[in-house]
Amino acid sequence: MKCLIGEIIKEKGLKSKYVAEKIGVSSQQISNWINMRNYPTIDKAFKLAKLLGVKVDDLYKEDEN
Numbered sequence: 001m002k003c004l005i006g007e008i009i010k011e012k013g014l015k016s017k018y019v020a021e022k023i024g025v026s027s028q029q030i031s032n033w034i035n036m037r038n039y040p041t042i043d044k045a046f047k048l049a050k051l052l053g054v055k056v057d058d059l060y061k062e063d064e065n
Contacts, residue, residue, distance in 0.1 A: 002061050006034035008052050023047040 009019055009030075016030045023044055032038050040048060040059075049056045 001036075002063055003034055003036050003059070004061060005030075005048070005059050008054060008058070009034075012052055014052075019048070019051060022051050 006016075009016060016034075017027045020027045020030045024047075025040075025044060033040055039045075045056050045059060049059060052059075
């Protein structure tokens with residue numbers, strides 16, 4: 001699985017710190033999600049997707065391998 005959270009945040013011209021504040025998590029947590037150290041809870045995933053203007057499904061994609 002590939003995480004697209006970082007790419008989408010960058011594409012939208014947002015800073016991780018801003019995103020973190022808006023959805024109620026730390027900047028470190030955003031970094032952990034981007035680097036797939038852990039994953040957002042369902043409620044945070046929906047908040048994140050809404051903030052970024054995408055569907056929850058758009059936050060990750062399956063590897064082609």
